[in-house]
Amino acid sequence: MTLGQSIVKAVERLPLIKRQQGFPIGDYQGAINHMIEASKNGVRRQEVITATRSGTLEMINRLIPVFSGSVPDRRKTLVISPDKDLLGKLRKRIVESNRHLRVGVEAARSLACPRRDDVVLIGVWKLRERNHWPSFKPEEFKTIVIDECDSERSAEYANALTHFNALQEDSEINVISATTKLDTPYENILGFGIDSVVYEQTLRARIEKDELCDYKVSEVLVDNLELGGVTRTDGDYDILSLRSALDKSQLDQKAVSTYMEMKDESAFKSTLVFCVNEAHCRELCGLFQIHGINAQYIPADAQEATRSTILEDFRSGKIPIFCCADVIQEASDHPNIDSIFLARPTLSKTLKDDMITTGLAHHPGKAMCHVVDLVGLTQKNLGPEVNTPKTRPPAPTLEKRAKHQVQFAKDYLKDIYERREYVTKKILGYHEQGLMMNTAASGLLDFDEFVMDIEVVKFIMSTGPFPFILFLNTKGRGHGPKKPHGDWGLYIGDDEFFLVRLRLSQDQVPIFRLFNCELEPKEVGGYREISTLLTTTNIFELLDFIKVMYPVQCQAIEEYNAADGRTATEDQIEYIADKAMVYLAEDSVYEFDKVLFRDIVRDIIAKKPYREAVQFEFTFRYSDTCYYTDKKKSWLLGEARRAYIDHKRKITAPQEETCT
Structure with a gap:
């Protein structure tokens, strides 16, 4: 039986606990006093429903320092949220109002230190990624606060709650749900019900109390x-x-x-x-x-x-x-x-x-x-009464939900590609018929509007005959009417490449320019433009121009892009590893074993197909700050960091844990 299956079985065996009568919110402190009293009486699972997200944030901020654990030695609090903005705002507010508390955040690249921190704020998406749960000692935590319990994250919640023994009926840890939603199906998401609920029962009641x-x-x-x-x-x-x-x-x-x-x-x-x-x-x-x-x-x-x-x-x-x-x-x-x-x-x-x-x-x-x-x-009636389990369709099992999510992701991506492919074919059809402007059919907008849509152009460039790399990805500055801008690069060998630029003319017409460019030496970086090859308003004319006028270069592109089992060369590995160390020095606030980290980067690149290594090297030489470089830089450093941390943990596992 797999870990996921064992979690599912554990959840399915749990008895459901019926919800008790709710307690209307008069003010934040009144709700908190009610929750503290309920906790003293042995209630471990509570819910508080606020009118707004800002209310949720304020409730959590006020609750953390005063909500005591059932055991004196338990002093730490874990807050799980699907909202990156709330995590940042909550940390700032807790630190400002509770100077004595140390607050750590686990979101994006930041890592908390459970041994040191009094409060750990963690993004729900990180629960599945974490492979260092042993650093969270269950006996030190008094409360788990779940912000906006997400029905799509059952497996992640089960993973965390299992580690903290919170799924057990006699658990000593408090689980508090803070939400703006009515009637969350906790039995289906977390595996247990809520004992005490602090909330306004209806939307209309909230309005009448002037909370909304x-x-x-x-x-x-x-x-x-x-x-x-x-x-x-x-x-x-x-x-x-x-x-x-x-x-x-x-x-x-x-x-x-x-x-x-x-x-x-x-x-x-x-x-x-x-x-x-x-x-x-x-x-x-x-x-x-x-x-x-x-x-x-x-x-x-x-x-x-x-x-x-x-x-x-x-x-x-x-x-x-x-x-x-x-x-x-x-x-x-x-x-x-x-x-x-x-x-x-x-x-x-x-x-x-x-x-x-x-x-x-x-x-x-x-x-x-x-x-x-x-x-x-x-x-139909809008929110006059709380949903009941009888009116809610039964929730699927974790296995069924996971299977459906995988299939949905595949179907969703397929849908996007099919829709863009449909658009692309329509545009090409218009061009072949000579209908360049002011043409609409089957719900499509004008031809020029579609070509100005950078998403459509990106699709054409990414699915066309050549492996273009997106260097500049923007629709213009500010938030006024969009002016599409885009740069794409196509490596053709011998340090040369084609550069395609999309800009908007003064007449609001998209202009595509094709340049022949040369990369500067590796130790210098950057590039220089050799000549302008073509200027056109039609992306398909540009692609055809490359095919017809540069057959030798097209053959070279096919050769390095072929999936023939080749992997990165030693020169590519060394160059990319050197660049990664430069990026690490710019990006990191921590001390790293540079020799070990570089070896890990080398191992990662060595496993990459030759065509990917070509693209890595090409884009790193082109610019340290372009769109593709940023994407690959984040990916490479992220993979290397995870491997580095795993390696260091294996080495230091028997010793007392320390925080970097």
Whole structure:
């Protein structure tokens, strides 16, 4: 039996504990006093529901220093959250108000030191990655706080709770769930129920107590929106099937036209649009932007600085529309939201309530939130009573959920590629017919608009006949109408490469330029442009030009890109290892055994196919700061760090643990 199977069996054997009557929140301190009293009476599993994410943050901050453990020797607290922003804000707030507490954060590259830290804040995504649970001694921890219990993370929670013996009925560790959601199915997610609940029972009750502002609903009829044929998975609509149904309707166009009609009369300043997935966010933002409306979303691979800038600009009003598909990660805790567009159908009453609640935080000058329902979610009663287990579909087992998630990821990626491939074929068809501008068919936007979409261009470059590397990945500065910029490199051997640049002319026409370039010597770095080979407005003309005019170089590209079993050469390994040590010195605040670390980097590169080693060396020589270099640098240092830490732990395992 595998570890995952044993965890599942352990969870399935646990008896369910019925929830007791809730206690309404009058203020934070009243709720905390109630939880402390319940803990003294032997209640180990409690839940607190706040009106907003900022309320959740404040509750956790106030609770940690005063919530005593059941055993005096237990003094440490573990906080698990799916929200990177909350982890950073929470650490800052705890440190400012509790100078005596040492707070560590495990998120991205940062590592906590459980032996030293009084409070450890950890991203839920790190629970599966951790291979050093022994450094967390269960007998030292008094409380585990789970922020926004995520139904998709059952295995991760089980892994952590098993280590801390929190799954046992007689466990001495406190487990507290802090959430803005009503009726979270803990039995299905964590394997046990909640003994005591501190919350307002209904959405309407929160509004009447003035914890939330009121809202009004405008229902908008969308032609051809038919959901009867949409398949269902785990009690809700299947994402891919739902996206296909929305494509066949005029929902996106209706969302834009409705916003344009209502924004002045209703004085919309900050509008949140709930979409189905990231692809839907991207396409809807593009549609808004074509009509001169600055709409933004956050791609999954966006850097933290970009993500923070977009959220801050939306919060300050610089961005009037923000599209998202994730309530917890992106949309929460923005009191400036004065209008919500529901462009994502759901069968989940909890999700529906969560989407509405996101816009109900009080804000100066905001009397109420205007909800524009494009998908019929508000035709039924909105949040007047708490869901019960009888109305909720049974949750799948961990094995079924894991299997479904893997298949969903495959299908989702397949869907993205198929949609982009469809777009690419349409564009190529337009070009062959001579329809270069002002052409639309089958829901496609104008040809020039698609070519200006850097995502489409990236797809063309990445799936075309040549292995281009993306050097510059941006849509222009600021958050106004997007001006696509992009640089791609194609190594052709003998230190030469083709450089493709996409820029926008003064007439708003995309211009592609092809350059012949030469890399500078390795010890110098950088490159120089030899000549300009072609300027065109058509990416396909550029690709054909390379094929026809440079057959020898194309043959060289095929040879080094062939999957023939070759691995990195010794020269490539040495060069990349040297660069990695330079990056490490710039990036790290810790002392490393440089000889050992370099050997680990060498081992990693030595296992890479020759074609990947060529791309590594090429991009590192091109620039230390380009898009591809940043990606590969992060990956290489991350892999090397993990291997380095594992190696050091194996060496020092019998000795007393120390913190770096």
